Amino acid sequence: MKTISLNIDKALGVITKKQVDALEPEVKNGLEMLHKGTGKGSDFLGWLHLPSSIKESELKDIEKTAAKLRKCKAVVVIGIGGSYLGTKAVVEAMNNSFDWLQKKRKNPVILYAGHHIGEDYLSELSETLKDVKFGIINISKSGTTTEPAIAFRVLKKLLEKNVGKKESKECIVAITDKSRGALRTLADKEGYKTFIIPDDTGGRFSVLTPVGLLPVAVAGISIRDLLKGAVDMEKATDEKVPFAQNMAAIYAATRNALYEKGKKVEILANFHPKMHYIGEWWKQLYGESEGKDGKGIFPASVDFTTDLHSMGQWIQDGERIIFETVISVEKPENRVTVPTDKADLDGLNYLAGKRVDEVNKMAELGTQLAHVDGGVPNIRITMPELNAYYIGQLFYFFEKACGISGYVLGVNPFDQPGVEAYKKNMFALLNKPGYEKESKAIKAKL
Secondary structure, three states, X not given: OOOXXXXXXXXXXXXXXXXXXXXXXXXXXXXXXXXXXXXXXXXXXXXXXXXXXXXXXXXXXXXXXXXXXXXXXXXXXXXXXXXXXXXXXXXXXXXXXXXXXXXXXXXXXXXXXXXXXXXXXXXXXXXXXXXXXXXXXXXXXOOOOHHHHHHHHHHHHHHHHHHOHHXXXXXXXXXXXXXXXXXXXXXXXXXXXXXXXXXXXXHHHOXXXXXXXXXXXXXXXXXXXXXHHHHHHHXXXXXXXXXXXXXXXXXXXXXXXXXXXXXXXXXXXXXXXXXXXXXXXXXXXHHHHHOEOOEOOEEEEEEOOHHHHOOHHHHXXXXXXXXXXXXXXXXOOOOOEOOOOOOOOOOOHHHOOOEHHHHHHHHHHHHHHHHHHOOOOEEEEEEEEOXXXXXXXXXXXXXXXXHHHHHHHOOOOOOOHHHHXXXXXXXXXXXXXXXXXXXXXXXXXX
């Protein structure tokens, strides 16, 4: 099998290859800290050897549970952040873009809840699922995170009304802590099927645990291919692999070299609309891992060519604090050619007979040339195809590079202290028990 590849040639100019190579000692040190567990956050390194360590019995259990849930018309994945973004990234990339319109369905529609506190969204979802036998995959380590906890309360009640309390228990799966927390307590009490979120794996690194594997399997996507890709990338980015051949090491060094030269924003771009949520997953991975201690590259994402007609102006001519990482897919799954039109009123007959992807590739090349000429360094990641195997490679590559990059930056890549700030204010404003002092203080401030 081929592998995804990395090319930094178009990032050179603002930085030199010598400057990238000069970071080799720091990158090697970061790799060593990951593999020896000597860096900050070392109790959250479960993802590091996860692809190669998952057991056959675990895979069979996930596949068996997924087959049971596939009997439902729809399955709602309840979770926020890393508890749903990886799943949505894979499902959106792999499924037919118009899957929800297909009359003959092999697998249930995958829906999402608990990733925000939108009342209209939850109301519309509930109305859509009225009188429907649907499944729930509730993902929460604690079971008390506000957004998913509200969604689960609402949807659990609806499911019990639709199919009865006894049958509803067969349609609910909890992915949670192995021994403690509100969701674990409820799952044990009600007899829900459960899977464990490993203690040593943070949410944004959890896509290759049951958190991502179960809903991806429910969608009919091969989790074995996904894991095989991750296993191969685990080997390709091992600490024993020389710096010059280690994609994750080179990517970490390049982006840190650019950061040192004032490139404060990294834009992940793609030319394949089905990759939108891969960008969303990537943003959380890097934003939550690096954005702390008053430093870190700001992660943004765009979908080209769509966003060339909106964000393209700023990228081309705006403040030169950005660089791009472009994910390019070599081979599309399907084939569409531009037809001939006798009148040629749109002037497109010069494209007649060409594949649409050929036009897209020339747009991609033209964009790269324009942006590089405009002072935007470009890193290029090439995927041979958009399939589960290469997505597995991509996920692990980004995770490994993120861990290295965080250590080079000098932060703990595996905590997220800033996430709690809004929660404390929200709980105080809602008069949550235990927040009386904070409630009094914040109301006085208002």
